[in-house]
Amino acid sequence: MGGLLPVLLLILAGVLVGGAFSLHRQGAPRGVVLTTAALSMLAAVAGGLWLLPGEGS
Structure with a gap:
């Protein structure tokens, strides 16, 4: 499920x-x-940040 959520967020942004x-x-x-545009940007940023490597990954 960890890799699915950012993809869904980026799809939502689109x-x-x-x-x-x-x-x-x-x-x-x-x-x-x-x-609507602000929500799109928020979803795109959240999806992008989720893909960044971090300590928890």
Whole structure:
């Protein structure tokens, strides 16, 4: 399970990026688009950091 979670987080980040782009193109309120984009960045950073080697690995 240790290698699956970062992959799922990076997939989630990709889905959220697509969602943010789609919301932007549909004219959604700026706050909704920015929130979706921020969640995407958070998921991408979490997935990336999870892959870094550390003491627990």
